[in-house]
Amino acid sequence: MIEWLLDLLLALALVSTAAAALLSRDLFRAVVVFIAFGLLMAVCWVRLQAPDLALAEAAIGAGLTGVLLLDAVSHFRRGNSHGLESQAEEEN
Structure with a gap:
């Protein structure tokens, strides 16, 4: 029962971090959430007994x-x- 709860929480965390990374307007925040998504995905691979993929x-x-x-x-x-202003000046 506890294993199913952990798997459900991992799945919800994966979906929510993926959505947060995609919907974030701040690029830095999106990258940080993407890193968190990768770490959660590694935990999922461990739960699936694939330590090589997790690493x-x-x-x-x-x-x-x-x-x-x-x-x-x-x-x-x-x-x-x-940088963009100097590039525009160079082109003109």
């Missing part, structure tokens, strides 16, 4: 991809503040 999901899905997306968001924010 890959945690390392690649939450770790590496999350860091790359956070770096992209920081470059995007810096580009919007002053």
Whole structure:
């Protein structure tokens, strides 16, 4: 009974984090929620007795991809503040 409850809570958490990541207007928050989604997915793979997939999901899905997306968001924010104006001036 407790195992079913844990599985149900994991499924609800996965759906809610996926929806939050998709519907978030703030890019940083969306990436952080995406990382949380990857970690929850890793827990789901452990529950399905697939530890190799859980490690890959945690390392690649939450770790590496999350860091790359956070770096992209920081470059995007810096580009919007002053990089786009200089690019427009160079084109003219």
